[in-house]
Amino acid sequence: MGENKAKLMRGGVDMLSFSKQLLADTGIQEIVxxxxxxxxxxxIADAGPVAGIYSVLQHYRPAAILALPVDLPLMTPAALKQLKTKGELSQKACFFQGHNIPLYLPNNTYVELFMSQAFIKNKAAPGSANPGKKSGPSFKALLNQVPHTCVVPDNPQILFNTNTPQQWQQAKARFK
Incomplete structure (x- = not known):
């Protein structure tokens, strides 16, 4: 993107604040x-977003996480509620079809085992082989190891991801 996606402005509010409000509107009381x-x-430095989830799990020990990236400017509270409800009822990781994140992730034995194998047992400094390159496990690797289900979103447009300036401009045209 070339700049911090959390600071991009959507309707007078930065994307981090927008994302936090989405979570609050979904009923999440503790947003981290x-x-x-x-x-x-x-x-663990430079180990990617799954390592961020690992860090939250280690710090807070929540029953579950609803992980939301800051680059989904068309996401809605209704869609996140759908994801959260499906995950809570099934007690499985839950994500939208074709997208590994947003992700509802229960903090259960499967997740603990994956995180232990990925971060604790293999604590040989991630990133040391390729400096500057993220080296932690992917969401795909996580989801291959934990029970999961996927949800078909009512409106697939909510998952429009903005990783480039061109995609951000396309998104801005949609939410004006």
Whole structure:
């Protein structure tokens, strides 16, 4: 993107605040932002977003996490509620078809085992082989190891991801 996606402005509010409001509107009472400049610093540097979830799990020990990236400017509370409800009822990781995140992730034995194998047992400094490159496990690797289900979103447009300036401009045209 070339700039911090959390600081991009959507209708007079930055994307981090927009995302936090989405979670609040979904009924999430404790909203935690992970990352070195936020509430929960990464326990393992340069290991990617799954490592951020690991850091939150280690710091808070929540019953579950509803992980939401800041680059989904068309996401809705209704869609997140659908995801959260399906995950709570099934007690499985839950995500939208074709997208590994947003992700409802129960903190259960499967998740603990995956995180232990990925981060605790293999604590050989992630990133040391390829400096500057994220080296932690992917969401796909996580989901291959934990029971999961996927939800077909009512409106697939909510999952429009903005990773480039061009995608951000397309999204801005949609929410004006």
């Amino acid at each position: 932002v992970s990352g070195n400049d936020y509430q929960v610093p990464d326990l």
